[in-house]
Amino acid sequence: GETSAFLLIIVGFLMLKYVVIKREAAISMILTVPVVVFLVPDTPEIVGHAPWVSDPFLYLIGGPSLLMAFFFLTSPSATPNTKIGGLLFGVGVGILSVLGKMYTTIAGVEMYSILIMNFLVPVLDYRKGVFQFKQEKAAVQGNNYSVTSFYATNTTKPIIDIVGINVPSFEAYDELPKFTEFRKILSENQDKATLLQKITASELRCGCGGAFMPVGKKWELAIANTPKYLVVNGCEGEPFTFKDYFLMKNYPHLLLEGIAISAWILDIKEVYIVINSAYDVCYDKINRAIDDFNKTFKDIKISFHVQYVPDLYILGEETALLNYLEGIRGEPRLKPPYPPEKGLFGQPTVINNVETLSWIALLLNKPDLFKEGQIKLITLLDDVASIQEVRLGTTIENIIKDKNITAIEIGGVSGGFLPADYFHTRYENKELSKLGLNIGSASIRTFTKQSEVLEAVANSVKFLQQASCGRCVPCRVGTQALDQFVNKQLITDIDKKALEWISEVSHTMQQTSTCGLGKTAPTALLSYLKYFEGNKE
Ligand code: SF4
Known part of the structure; x- marks a missing residue:
């Protein structure tokens, strides 16, 4: 490449295998470039003079193609969200960059091919728009359907x-x-x-x-x-x-x-x-x-x-x-x-x-309604689901009442978990924030066994990893890292080094993510480690 094809191939392989990136555009570009070079006839109109220009393999490793594929076409925000869109994006960049290189003398012309394809991203993602229309129809008819986010398919x-x-x-x-x-x-x-x-x-x-x-x-x-x-x-x-x-x-x-x-x-x-x-x-x-x-x-x-x-x-x-x-x-x-x-x-x-x-x-x-404090609707999920009016400031034990409950999830998937020792806490953000939690989506889910809590933690981490839009690095990489950690490691038997690692990843996500999803994504795991495993740090 323009630096070292050998190193680019190694780094590219490691990125495609281990890093949270979009792969489709990079792979399709790498496959497209040699094909286009092979197909373009060797005529006098070709003004690229380098001897490697008409050799497909040398073209691929000798020019900026690998650099572009691994470092530009893997961008989460400038390439299409849909897989087919990504593949077409890579094909488009491959064709335009080769033709530009061969038939013009513009310096760095390959980069224009990326810019041109960037303009086409909404069109390439249009399939998503068509799909969305189908969802609306399906929903009207009461059918199930699925939608695709950056990472995964979310079902209704x-x-x-x-x-x-x-x-x-x-x-x-x-x-x-x-x-x-x-x-x-x-x-x-x-x-x-x-x-x-x-x-x-x-x-x-x-x-x-x-x-x-x-x-x-x-x-x-x-x-x-x-x-x-x-x-x-x-x-x-x-x-x-x-x-x-x-x-x-x-x-x-x-x-x-x-x-x-x-x-x-x-x-x-x-x-x-x-x-x-x-x-x-x-x-x-x-x-x-x-x-x-x-x-x-x-x-x-x-x-x-x-x-x-x-x-x-x-x-x-x-x-x-x-x-x-x-x-x-x-x-x-x-x-x-x-x-x-x-x-x-x-x-x-x-x-x-x-x-x-x-x-x-x-x-x-009814102006007197909130005289004694704000009232809030919550979704309470224990044996059955219920909608309850709750006055903010009442204790959690007043809300859940059932004495057999040993733990709750508070605030939905971006919220956290609390054992029964903390049920005297008042249900309001001022008090919950002292525990690192908040009312969030205003749902409370109850548990009677610690194994259920552990499973719920893993599900929350997985859910947020799939829900992340992938736009910013701390959230995109952080949610993936936490998910891999929860799935690979027994979080009931965690050592000091792993704790430090979680703390560092979580801190970075909380401080630097663009929106609330990334900032709150570590809450479930952190609250579990703190209140159920006794890791107070
Ligand atoms: S923090 Fe928000 S903007 Fe950033 S990747 Fe996560 S969901 Fe997207």
């Missing part, structure tokens, strides 16, 4: 039967005529600033989407930028979380009222409601509620777009969701700018979770 999460329901605040809403509060706001022409003040001052201090950003703060930032879109996040890609599903299925009018009130206060005319495509029943319910809303409020002009999104965990990250809605890869964006400044289609955008918007409607209907 199974919808668990929700057996227990304890949501008195929501049941009270059923007694009211639909859209009562919004009707009142319109008939009294209530002042928007006063309504905003009510929400900001309420105990709904935090949103309910997992990031716990204060609602008022988010809205104030958006209002300063004149927001154009409201995105209602009903992705809920967490495998064991169903609170948004429950709300969309059972209280679609309440959600619609929360959306309408928010759009009214924020002066927004366009609303995107995104629904996990596993939730086909919610799709119909929401559309019916929109019809009712439009019939009731003929003079209110809000455009509602109801859209399915694939059951991918990463789409719960709000900027990844915005990218997906714009028709590009569902990968998180670098922040700032934040969505209230520059969001959907480059416009200031407010993104709120389904639960947050539902609480807004309830709060304005």
Whole structure:
């Protein structure tokens, strides 16, 4: 190569075998280049004068082809996500680079072939778009389907039967005529600033989407930028979380009222409601509620777009969701700018979770609701699945009650594990963060045996490795490394050296990953080692 073909081949082999990279484009380019060199006729138009130019093997090892294949075509962000797209990308680079080299005298012309193919990535990934359309159809028909992420195929999460329901605040809403509060706001022409003040001052201090950003703060930032879109996040890609599903299925009018009130206060005319495509029943319910809303409020002009999104965990990250809605890869964006400044289609955008918007409607209907502290919906999974209203600050033992439970997972796959000794802890972020945990997706899963906990830890690590979008190195490599560690090593018998290694990998992921997935991915393993194996470091 331009440096040493021998060393490049060794490094390339090691990368393809051991490093977390995309392989398809590199391999197809290496195979394409000699074929094209062989096929191009030896005519006077060929202006590449080096003697090796027409020998396929010497061309491959003598020029920059290997360097390009191993160090450019393995890029996780500049090459297609789909396998077929990757193969076509490599073929395209192979053809263009050889033809450029042979028929032009432009210095470094091979690099232009990569740039040209970079432009074509959305087209090469278009297959994904077609596939997505099929998913939407399949979901409407209630069929299963699968989607492909950077690493693996994620199947649709199974919808668990929700057996227990304890949501008195929501049941009270059923007694009211639909859209009562919004009707009142319109008939009294209530002042928007006063309504905003009510929400900001309420105990709904935090949103309910997992990031716990204060609602008022988010809205104030958006209002300063004149927001154009409201995105209602009903992705809920967490495998064991169903609170948004429950709300969309059972209280679609309440959600619609929360959306309408928010759009009214924020002066927004366009609303995107995104629904996990596993939730086909919610799709119909929401559309019916929109019809009712439009019939009731003929003079209110809000455009509602109801859209399915694939059951991918990463789409719960709000900027990844915005990218997906714009028709590009569902990968998180670098922040700032934040969505209230520059969001959907480059416009200031407010993104709120389904639960947050539902609480807004309830709060304005019943201002005393949060007087004694914020209430939150959680998914509790013990013998059966249930949706529970929980006042933040109550103890964990008050929530789970069953005395036979010896451990819990708290906060979903990016959360952690706690043994019964810690069940006196208050269920609120302030207290949980002292233990290295948080409320996260607001699910609590219970266990009675340590072996079940160990299995759940391994599953969480594996899930996040597959869910990583692969864009940034600490998360892409770190999730893979933790997964390999958990699968190869008995984490019940861990030595000091291995502990130091885990600590270093985890610290790097927490400090340098782009989004919450990479930052929280080590939590399950770290909490297990700390609270179940007694490794306090
Ligand atoms: S942290 Fe992981 S999921 Fe987030 S952007 Fe980086 S690679 Fe993607």
